[in-house]
Amino acid sequence: NAGVTQTPKFRILKIGQSMTLQCTQDMNHNYMYWYRQDPGMGLKLIYYSVGAGITDKGEVPNGYNVSRSTTEDFPLRLELAAPSQTSVYFCASTPAVTDTQYFGPGTRLTVL
């Protein structure tokens, strides 16, 4: 099992550009999450999904969109990149909310 994979590992965007952060898990987990991590702020939940076709907002959803067309994939879309979106983004999955979350290696995004 590859676990949770994320691409790309690093990306630099210009203000106003758009991009999609990819996340794939091969563990057949229903729950998937997108977090952003900023220094001294811990992890903030952006969006989550409880199964294919079901997504909902987390704490900091503004400027982001998600979709969940399959169990395996949970891409995160940035439509108009802003400097405030400079962060490290982590995707995670779990079979149940009371169970362990499995994290991907992260995507380091810089918006200039």
Added chain:
Amino acid sequence: AQSVTQLGSHVSVSEGALVLLRCNYSSSVPPYLFWYVQYPNQGLQLLLKYTSAATLVKGINGFEAEFKKSETSFHLTKPSAHMSDAAEYFCAVRHNSGGYQKVTFGIGTKLQVIP
């Protein structure tokens, strides 16, 4: 609101000394509590979790945590710090929000181990 408070964003200990990382939580449902560790430039990985089976929970790498309901605490300890324990540690709690259960993470505690 459900929350997790980690006291001390940075903790320094000498190699071989006791490690104590503090976590207090609030939860309106029976809590599921987690400790995760993040090594530099990596994602988080589970150290241990409390699911009401036993109040003293043992995890990987010699870490353990004790659930104390009266104090709403779930502090992480290790008797003797090793250089490889230098990392950031996150406490997390399961809670209900908007009809779904989610996990909220604390802000993290960076552990420095001094030779």
